[in-house]
Amino acid sequence: MRDWMKMAGIRSSEITDEKLFRQRRQLLQASAAAGVTGLIAMPAMAEGKALNQPIVKSSFSTDEELSTKETVTTYNNFYELGTDKGDPVRYADRLQTEPWSVTIDGECAKPGVYTLEDVLKPHAIEERIYRMRCVEAWSMVIPWNGFSLADLIKRVEPNSRAKYVAFETVVQDDLPGVKRNVLEWPYREGLRMDEALHPLTMLAMGIYGEELPNQNGAPLRLVVPWKYGYKSIKSIVRISFVEEQPVTSWNMSAPQEYGFYSNVNPERSHPRWSQARERRLSGDTGGLSALFASKSDTLYMNGYAEQVAELYQGMDLQKFH
Amino acid sequence: MRSSAGGSGMSSTVEALRRWPVLRWQSVIKPLVFTAAIIPFLFLLQALFSGSLGPNPIDELTDQTGTLAIRMLLISLALTPLRGLLKNTWPVKLRRMMGLFAFFYAFVHVSIYLLLDQQLDPAAIWEDLAERPYIMAGTVAFVILIPLAMTSTRGMVRRLGRRWASLHRGVYLAGAAVVVHYVWLAKGDLIEPFVYLAILMVLLGYRFVRLLR
Numbered sequence: 001m002r003d004w005m006k007m008a009g010i011r012s013s014e015i016t017d018e019k020l021f022r023q024r025r026q027l028l029q030a031s032a033a034a035g036v037t038g039l040i041a042m043p044a045m046a047e048g049k050a051l052n053q054p055i056v057k058s059s060f061s062t063d064e065e066l067s068t069k070e071t072v073t074t075y076n077n078f079y080e081l082g083t084d085k086g087d088p089v090r091y092a093d094r095l096q097t098e099p100w101s102v103t104i105d106g107e108c109a110k111p112g113v114y115t116l117e118d119v120l121k122p123h124a125i126e127e128r129i130y131r132m133r134c135v136e137a138w139s140m141v142i143p144w145n146g147f148s149l150a151d152l153i154k155r156v157e158p159n160s161r162a163k164y165v166a167f168e169t170v171v172q173d174d175l176p177g178v179k180r181n182v183l184e185w186p187y188r189e190g191l192r193m194d195e196a197l198h199p200l201t202m203l204a205m206g207i208y209g210e211e212l213p214n215q216n217g218a219p220l221r222l223v224v225p226w227k228y229g230y231k232s233i234k235s236i237v238r239i240s241f242v243e244e245q246p247v248t249s250w251n252m253s254a255p256q257e258y259g260f261y262s263n264v265n266p267e268r269s270h271p272r273w274s275q276a277r278e279r280r281l282s283g284d285t286g287g288l289s290a291l292f293a294s295k296s297d298t299l300y301m302n303g304y305a306e307q308v309a310e311l312y313q314g315m316d317l318q319k320f321h
Numbered sequence: 322m323r324s325s326a327g328g329s330g331m332s333s334t335v336e337a338l339r340r341w342p343v344l345r346w347q348s349v350i351k352p353l354v355f356t357a358a359i360i361p362f363l364f365l366l367q368a369l370f371s372g373s374l375g376p377n378p379i380d381e382l383t384d385q386t387g388t389l390a391i392r393m394l395l396i397s398l399a400l401t402p403l404r405g406l407l408k409n410t411w412p413v414k415l416r417r418m419m420g421l422f423a424f425f426y427a428f429v430h431v432s433i434y435l436l437l438d439q440q441l442d443p444a445a446i447w448e449d450l451a452e453r454p455y456i457m458a459g460t461v462a463f464v465i466l467i468p469l470a471m472t473s474t475r476g477m478v479r480r481l482g483r484r485w486a487s488l489h490r491g492v493y494l495a496g497a498a499v500v501v502h503y504v505w506l507a508k509g510d511l512i513e514p515f516v517y518l519a520i521l522m523v524l525l526g527y528r529f530v531r532l533l534r
Contacts, residue, residue: 071376083510086375136508138377182510253509272505273453277445281376290378291437
């Protein structure tokens with residue numbers, strides 16, 4: 001929870017994009033309103049580095065209004081950097097992403113330690129605009145850059161015993177959230193093999209045509225748009241092909257609240273809060289109009305039911321939630 | 322007491338100076354505490370109008386006002402034990418004010434929930450009440466605080482007599498309900514709600530031990 005005292009010192013970052021002018025103006029208004037410009041600290045968020053390869057637009061993209069880059073990069077859950085929504089951007093610099101390598105192991109023909117370059121090199125980068133639904137009942141629309149996880153999986157040739165894919169986030173001991181055991185580190189996630197191979201499932205290395213900012217899970221993260229956001233594990237250092245269903249962090253923390261599948265499902269309430277509706281965080285950050293935005297109904301499978309329903313045919317999704 | 326020197330300007334100044342230390346302490350503490358308690362609200366307003374509440378201002382305002390209400394309530398509950406500890410009565414003179422601040426922040430918190438978060442949708446509010454234990458716990462706490470705030474005037478204290486004291490013991494239940502509300506709604510990081518729970522247990526434990534003696 002953000003403290004009110006911190007708030008006076010917090011101001012969203014300066015971002016150079018198409019909204020630069022508008023945001024600059026907002027910032028100036030904010031400074032004027034604050035009275036003391038010195039109070040308004042700029043969090044360290046450098047301008048994103050543009051991706052220097054061609055980006056193919058994907059037909060999987062939604063045409064809904066994009067959440068602003070400011071919203072997507074300043075309101076995050078990344079508990080290794082802190083539990084407050086503003087902590088990930090605040091402490092983004094503490095995450096060391098160079099050099100980066102991903103260990104791929106388990107039931108596959110080509111296990112090994114792959115450098116980030118090795119992982120990314122053969123893949124054409126797409127732009128996929130997905131809805132992202134957090135279990136906390138808010139959602140965003142995010143233009144991810146990356147490629148299908150299936151394409152990487154095929155490269156390392158999993159064998160027939162590979163029934164699941166397990167993922168791990170990096171653990172760096174000096175990250176502010178890692179010093180506290182809010183969750184048991186490393187952060188772990190997993191998918192069933194058919195979910196991992198589904199064409200919607202992607203590995204992202206960018207957003208808005210720029211390198212992924214640290215607070216969004218640099219340099220490489222998972223995006224599974226029909227599942228609650230916590231399934232889309234950030235800053236991946238390990239991908240393992242396994243025979244048994246892997247343990248996952250939120251399920252370990254509260255098994256009755258967070259299941260392995262975690263498909264977005266308005267019919268199955270979280271035991272402590274409703275999942276029937278969500279607040280879309282989209283437009284300009286900080287506008288008073290945001291106070292009067294109404295919630296919208298949450299869609300089954302986050303609106304991707306048509307594409308993914310066959311994965312769960314015959315399964316009781318109340319039980320396997 | 323006026324000095325025997327009567328109208329002499331010089332000696333009345335001396336007299337005033339002699340009284341000053343006592344006067345200062347008694348008269349300054351209340352406005353000082355009032356200012357300290359209202360400042361977070363002014364910061365929230367400033368953050369609201371300068372657009373620095375972040376991408377989810379409704380959640381931010383709800384969280385902030387809720388936390389402030391709990392803190393004010395715990396402070397108001399700490400003042401009686403503080404009197405015993407300091408062997409001085411000034412803390413209890415702040416009780417009414419801090420209790421009213423707790424109610425003020427709780428009122429803003431509940432108003433934001435009803436007006437902005439649920440947009441006065443009766444079905445959604447009812448579903449929350451019926452299905453979410455933390456909403457019920459918070460509602461219990463707020464409903465208890467309403468009559469306490471309404472009977473906080475001197476006139477009501479006099480009129481209700483003994484019944485006033487029993488009525489206002491309801492604040493213990495409100496304190497328990499509001500901490501439960503926070504523990505039940507928290508996700509992942511339980512440190513802050515558990516700190517409040519520990520403080521509440523110390524404050525209620527103090528009263529319980531006194532009762533046994």
